[in-house]
Amino acid sequence: MGAMSGCSLERSMARRGRAGAARLLAVLLIGGLAGCGAPAPPTPAPVTPTVAAPTAAAALPTPAALPAVLPPAALNTQFPPVVAPPDNPTTPQKAELGRQLFYDPVLSASNAMACATCHHPDRGFSNGAPISAPRPGAPGRNVPTLWNVATVRHLQWDGRVESLEAQAIAPLTLPSEMAATPQEIEAELRAIPAYVELFDAAFGGGPQAVTFDNVTRALAAFQRTLLSRDSRFDRFVAGDAAALTVQEQRGLALFFSPETHCAECHQPPTFAHETFRVIGVSSEDPGRAGVSPTGVRGAFRVPTLRNVARSAPYMHNGSLATLEEVVQFYAEGAGQAHGIAPVDPLLKGFDLSGQDKSDLAAFMWALTDERALPAVPEQALSGLPVTPRIVNPAR
Ligand code: HEC
Numbered sequence: 001m002g003a004m005s006g007c008s009l010e011r012s013m014a015r016r017g018r019a020g021a022a023r024l025l026a027v028l029l030i031g032g033l034a035g036c037g038a039p040a041p042p043t044p045a046p047v048t049p050t051v052a053a054p055t056a057a058a059a060l061p062t063p064a065a066l067p068a069v070l071p072p073a074a075l076n077t078q079f080p081p082v083v084a085p086p087d088n089p090t091t092p093q094k095a096e097l098g099r100q101l102f103y104d105p106v107l108s109a110s111n112a113m114a115c116a117t118c119h120h121p122d123r124g125f126s127n128g129a130p131i132s133a134p135r136p137g138a139p140g141r142n143v144p145t146l147w148n149v150a151t152v153r154h155l156q157w158d159g160r161v162e163s164l165e166a167q168a169i170a171p172l173t174l175p176s177e178m179a180a181t182p183q184e185i186e187a188e189l190r191a192i193p194a195y196v197e198l199f200d201a202a203f204g205g206g207p208q209a210v211t212f213d214n215v216t217r218a219l220a221a222f223q224r225t226l227l228s229r230d231s232r233f234d235r236f237v238a239g240d241a242a243a244l245t246v247q248e249q250r251g252l253a254l255f256f257s258p259e260t261h262c263a264e265c266h267q268p269p270t271f272a273h274e275t276f277r278v279i280g281v282s283s284e285d286p287g288r289a290g291v292s293p294t295g296v297r298g299a300f301r302v303p304t305l306r307n308v309a310r311s312a313p314y315m316h317n318g319s320l321a322t323l324e325e326v327v328q329f330y331a332e333g334a335g336q337a338h339g340i341a342p343v344d345p346l347l348k349g350f351d352l353s354g355q356d357k358s359d360l361a362a363f364m365w366a367l368t369d370e371r372a373l374p375a376v377p378e379q380a381l382s383g384l385p386v387t388p389r390i391v392n393p394a395r
């Protein structure tokens with residue numbers, strides 16, 4: 001991977017302002033600067049980072065002693081703004097109501113399914129299953145994470161929904177999911193004084209505030225609080241050279257390397273992108289072509305990798321069980337290795353040792369930060385039990 005040149009450093013320092021620049025400088029002084037006048041190398045330097053990669057048996061140097069040369073792309077720390085629609089500004093009262101509703105199975109016709117049944121907080125807001133029940137117009141799909149969903153503009157794997165408020169309608173009313181009607185939901189919630197109080201606090205207007213629209217607004221406000229931005233990767237970029245282990249730093253270098261192209265689609269700081277790409281996961285799912293006349297068959301939105309270690313299995317159809325399997329899939333040239341063509345031109349495959357594979361997976365683990373996870377209610381306000389907690393041994 002290419003070392004960061006002094007010139008690109010200056011540009012990014014200008015972007016980041018004085019405080020950011022001071023931190024960056026500290027990072028780079030540990031690592032030493034590459035010459036400013038030197039032209040960019042025509043061919044990429046070897047993928048292994050600036051440290052001689054230790055063999056498994058050799059003693060690892062302490063992270064603090066490592067050069068922490070960061071690829072310029074890694075220095076983009078500007079998250080897209082969290083924008084709520086003008087008629088639904090986020091307030092603590094709405095987010096609190098949304099938190100209660102998210103975990104309450106009273107919203108479903110059976111009184112047995114909540115949003116959290118599928119978007120489980122112990123599973124990175126997914127559910128550990130390959131796919132969920134099919135929705136109209138699409139085969140069953142893997143449950144996507146809700147971390148940082150506030151910054152996603154085209155929701156669902158195929159990008160067919162444009163707001164969190166609108167998105168909530170589908171699971172609440174689909175016969176294969178919570179199967180409720182707006183009338184049922186309103187009637188049940190109005191009969192629970194604790195909810196009437198919370199709706200009033202959030203929207204005003206007494207019992208009249210308990211409407212289906214306000215249910216979707218509160219759920220959206222809650223989801224806009226699920227932000228994950230302070231992983232060990234972020235602290236490393238901010239100048240804490242000890243925040244990543246040697247292995248994770250090797251994985252970082254691979255992730256941002258011109259061989260793997262990972263960071264060109266999964267762009268920091270969200271490690272996502274609002275484009276639809278064909279990587280060639282084998283399935284019957286039309287993806288973007290199913291919802292847009294200009295959509296390409298088999299194209300899906302580039303999903304975030306924040307907290308991705310928590311939400312296995314992977315891909316729109318949950319067909320890859322582990323991050324190591326995902327890395328192997330890309331190394332083999334993604335869909336091309338399975339007779340699916342054409343795939344995105346960035347996916348040409350690359351050489352990968354067993355060590356590289358674990359390094360890349362380790363780097364993705366370092367994108368984990370679940371500290372903003374709001375507390376899960378002990379009991380739902382309806383009196384029903386909340387989704388049982390899953391104890392994930394990987395945690
Ligand atoms: C039965 C399982 C299930 C339940 C219950 C469920 N979801 Fe989902 N959710 C899914 C699946 C599957 C998708 C992906 C659908 C697709 O892409 O076609 C999804 C997608 C989403 C997305 C889009 C995320 C993204 O990154 O594009 C949001 C937001 C969401 N759900 C919120 C909710 C809320 C709020 C509730 C409760 C009202 C809820 N879900 C209940 C399975 C479920």
Ligand code: HEC
Binds near residue numbers: 261277
């Ligand atoms: C051409 C753009 C592109 C490149 C390059 C790319 N990805 Fe992806 N990635 C995607 C898309 C699109 C998906 C979703 C595809 C699907 O579900 O069918 C995805 C899915 C994933 C997932 C699963 C996420 C989830 O929640 O299920 C992981 C993990 C991942 N990529 C890691 C990587 C790594 C590591 C690399 C580099 C080796 C990489 N990606 C390179 C576009 C890309």
